Amino acid sequence: MVAKGDLLYVSAADAAMLEKGESGGAVSALLKYALESGTVDAVLAVKKGYDLYESRPAVITDPEEIAETAGSLHCGTLLVPKLIKKFLDGARNKKIAVTLKGCDAKAMYELAKRNQINLDNVYMIGLNCGGSISPVAARKMIEQKFGLDPDDIVKEEIDKGECTVITKDGEHKSVKIDELEEEGYGRRTNCQRCKTKIPRQCDLACGNWGVVEGKSGKVTFIEVCSEKGAELINGAAGKKAVTSEKADPKGVEVRKSIEKSMLELSDKRTSEQFAALGEGRERLEFIMAETSRCIKCYQCIENCPICYCVECSTKKPHLVTPGQLPPPFIFHLIRYTHIADSCINCGQCEELCAMDIPNALYMHSLQMEMQEMFGYEPGVNLDLPVLALVEEPAERKRLSDTGDDQIFNIFGDKE
Numbered sequence: 001m002v003a004k005g006d007l008l009y010v011s012a013a014d015a016a017m018l019e020k021g022e023s024g025g026a027v028s029a030l031l032k033y034a035l036e037s038g039t040v041d042a043v044l045a046v047k048k049g050y051d052l053y054e055s056r057p058a059v060i061t062d063p064e065e066i067a068e069t070a071g072s073l074h075c076g077t078l079l080v081p082k083l084i085k086k087f088l089d090g091a092r093n094k095k096i097a098v099t100l101k102g103c104d105a106k107a108m109y110e111l112a113k114r115n116q117i118n119l120d121n122v123y124m125i126g127l128n129c130g131g132s133i134s135p136v137a138a139r140k141m142i143e144q145k146f147g148l149d150p151d152d153i154v155k156e157e158i159d160k161g162e163c164t165v166i167t168k169d170g171e172h173k174s175v176k177i178d179e180l181e182e183e184g185y186g187r188r189t190n191c192q193r194c195k196t197k198i199p200r201q202c203d204l205a206c207g208n209w210g211v212v213e214g215k216s217g218k219v220t221f222i223e224v225c226s227e228k229g230a231e232l233i234n235g236a237a238g239k240k241a242v243t244s245e246k247a248d249p250k251g252v253e254v255r256k257s258i259e260k261s262m263l264e265l266s267d268k269r270t271s272e273q274f275a276a277l278g279e280g281r282e283r284l285e286f287i288m289a290e291t292s293r294c295i296k297c298y299q300c301i302e303n304c305p306i307c308y309c310v311e312c313s314t315k316k317p318h319l320v321t322p323g324q325l326p327p328p329f330i331f332h333l334i335r336y337t338h339i340a341d342s343c344i345n346c347g348q349c350e351e352l353c354a355m356d357i358p359n360a361l362y363m364h365s366l367q368m369e370m371q372e373m374f375g376y377e378p379g380v381n382l383d384l385p386v387l388a389l390v391e392e393p394a395e396r397k398r399l400s401d402t403g404d405d406q407i408f409n410i411f412g413d414k415e
């Protein structure tokens, strides 16, 4: 029997699923089993859109549709937890299984600790993540750096420190990630700084690191991170949906060393990127200059997993003068003060900014300073944030009595 803590090679038993899957098709097989067995009511997965540069969230209830989501989308920069809060009622009344990268997993935790998602009803299927590439940047990179037509690419992979693309004519071309990043291509800058490469917050952490020669493409390396994850694999194995064996000890060592070198690279990139921001007043002036391009499209707020207040302070006229573009700097300061302690560096506020303002970089740099000061690291566990007014009994009662979910309501009802 599989138990929490096990390190496994798992494969889809169904040959077509194994073939379609990115590694061993285990994730797809487990999702399909979860639906067929009634373990969950629905699956929230990510599938290819118009082309491989577009990823779409998919809510699936028919097990036969799971196969459509197999495979990894490295230009899939979606963050799904806020969709669970917004469109699936925070999984309050339905059991769901969802695939999550590290940033998704951290967002799940931050929303769960604020009572916006019910983790008891969620099977968190984590995917190891070396990074994702913005669709526009990916197309530019393929054209300029690989010398290929982006529309001819049928598959992209990030493995062993290289980015590889395959054309419809079967041509393979690889370039080292380091080289790409030195020249301003490659992974999103927040991904370069990210230190959640194996999302152990999830019930299962699935990937291809540590799959030894000969098993590549035939198994998925799974770290079993919870009892719930172990039960899912045991149930699926019992119904012959997956097969599993202990991971090869050599593979376990390789995975450990890849994770270590990825984390060291993240530290290096973080230092470089934060240093380029300057210090103190210089940093503030830099941020003020960059944010002066803001057109107040609200995408940073709309897509941030920590921003979900019913009445956002940035829309209060006594705080932010309406009808003024660019908005006064207080517009950004409000977000910095409300979010900085809990920013999980998911990159959404930068990825979706209409004016390409590097919002995540500022927010992450603030968060790291707060983490140093107060010791609070967002997204790693269910500890409450520094500004958790919601935990004060009076605030809790107000939230419960009014149904409000603005947890930092320091202005009361004043308009």
Ligand code: FAD
Residues within 6 Å of the ligand: 020, 021, 022, 023, 024, 025, 026, 027, 028, 029, 031, 044, 045, 046, 047, 055, 069, 070, 071, 072, 073, 074, 075, 076, 077, 078, 099, 100, 101, 127, 128, 129, 130, 131, 132, 158, 206, 207, 208, 209, 220, 221
């Ligand atoms: P499959 O059966 O093919 O199922 C894949 C599942 O992933 C599908 O359900 C699909 O909904 C979901 N999915 C696809 N793209 C996304 C996305 N962008 N966001 C959320 N869900 C998605 N593993 C490593 O060991 N090292 C890495 O560096 C690494 N980097 C990755 C980067 C990204 C952006 C992604 C999405 C995955 C990465 N993985 C990495 C995980 C790996 O590619 C496989 O997803 C994993 O091994 C599971 O394989 P499988 O055959 O069992 O999955």
Ligand code: SF4
Residues within 6 Å of the ligand: 101, 102, 103, 104, 129, 130, 131, 132, 190, 191, 192, 194, 195, 196, 345, 346, 347
């Ligand atoms: Fe992956 Fe981290 Fe980037 Fe999220 S922020 S896509 S987990 S590297």
Ligand code: SF4
Residues within 6 Å of the ligand: 300, 303, 304, 305, 306, 339, 342, 343, 344, 345, 346, 347, 348, 349, 350, 359, 360, 363, 364
């Ligand atoms: Fe993600 Fe930006 Fe919100 Fe931080 S501030 S959690 S990077 S959207």
Ligand code: SF4
Residues within 6 Å of the ligand: 301, 306, 307, 308, 309, 311, 312, 313, 314, 334, 335, 338, 339
């Ligand atoms: Fe985000 Fe603050 Fe607005 Fe709430 S009030 S949505 S935390 S900026």
Ligand code: SF4
Residues within 6 Å of the ligand: 293, 294, 295, 296, 297, 298, 299, 300, 301, 349, 352, 353, 354, 355, 356, 357, 359
């Ligand atoms: Fe301004 Fe960008 Fe936020 Fe839009 S997403 S409000 S342009 S900072």
